[in-house]
Amino acid sequence: MTVLRLGASRAVLELREYFREGLQVVFTFALPFLLLLLFTSVFGQGFAGGSAGAAAYYVPTLTAMGLMAVSFQNLGTAIAAERGDGTLRRLRGMPLPAAAYFAGKAGMVLALAVLQTALLVGTGAAGFGMDLPADPRRWLDLAWILLLGTAACTLLGIAVSSAARTARAAQAVVALPFLLLQFASGVFVPVQALPPWLLNVGAAFPLRWMAQGLRSVFLPESAAAAEAGGSWALGTVALVLAAWCAGGSVLCLLTFRWKGARDG
Template identity: 50%
Template sequence: MSTETTSTTPAVRQTAASVPGTWALGLSRGALELKQFIRKRDAVIFTFAFPVVFLVLFASIFSDDVPEAGVSASQLYAAGMVAAGIMSTSFQSLGISIAIERDEKVLRRLRGTPMPPAAYFLGKVWMVLVTGIAETAVLLLVGATLFDLDLPTTAAKWLAFGWIFVLGITGCALLGIAISSLPRSGSTASSVVVLPFLILQFISGVYIPVGTIPSWLLDISSFFPLKWMCQGFRGIFLPESAAVLEPAGGWEFGRIALVLGAWCIGGLVLCLLTFRWKSRRDG
């Protein structure tokens, strides 16, 4: 008995050592998520074209200069639309796709496999990160080429852009995962997720200059990350003279970091409390 146990121990150890870790599985899952996303051409076109089309429309129609700020309305829209594009590829994308996967019992099957649950979410994070970077690059190219959006020229501003991007996309992704549990079925996911996203865009300074938004609506938007991403990107891409348009009269980078950081922590807690592997019909 002891001899048999001893002889099988090396094989067991070798098998255990050959099992990929959570990070490796997450990377593999992320590659799979990207392949699945790219194969859905209509989803790719909608995800990338939607912010670009709205940027071109609003920035072309409302292109007058704002003398007191030393910028054009087109530059304001371009800065805000970068934030909306990030939220589109994270909050909206995850909120809809996870709800559909839950309804089609994909999550239930994955939960029954040896794959660690964290690997599934890491895969989603990698997919969101890649698509978010691609979306942002496209919007910056369009904004700089067509609407004179000034790209940062200093390392400090690029560093600020980096942490706003990372905190913003993380907070929005976690919020998207949390809201994915709200739709009762995959067929209603788009309506449940797109409506609040659309409302947030109007009250957070994406489509309407933040100085003209009623204060009570602006107070509501202050509870969500989109408003602070818009404000942060305006502070990066617009001259200092444009800070007079902000309700506080400045960019408030410290407050932006605190709010977005709080959303990363709060969003994680919200996900842990609300996420469901099975649809409500399955109990």
């Protein structure tokens, strides 16, 4: 219980520090919103239902992108910066359990993920006339996909933070694979338009399955035929995301460092 209380307090502190960084907040939350506006306006006529149909496709895919941005991308660069400026080393010397530090990071990411999901879904419904699911089971699917996907990407963000020697290098280490995965996972381009080899690359990582699972929440059942396997395959979505949670945990244990390269 002490670790949980400390983790909750740490999460509140992390959120306060995050929202003090105005540019980071604007970039994280404005980019998916602007992409939704752009894609829906440009490609709306190519979808059944016009803008509402385009929003029903791009809201879940951009939500998946946003979840990975607030977890994998933000944590990968933020923790690398904390390691580089000595923050992690100082925290390690304080009577703060390591579990509380990681719980604080996870709590911050979860709060940002829920907020970003609510903003995108609300924008799609209020701004473009996207229909919201009437079946409660779809909202349950949204909840577990959000939790599992965010957990997997959070663990990957913590692990990848040790791959760069400096905070500046972390930007490239994190941003490049994230950008490539967005194209390989059907975020910007529908999966049926992607070549098989690129789909296979995307299938090895969580983003592809997060996007597919979230599409099952907002798109009609008939849209499953356009997926790579011809179905939503929610069992596979759950299995892959759970496997990445387990694998990410192992990677964190094997790679995480409290000290930077200059600290010895």
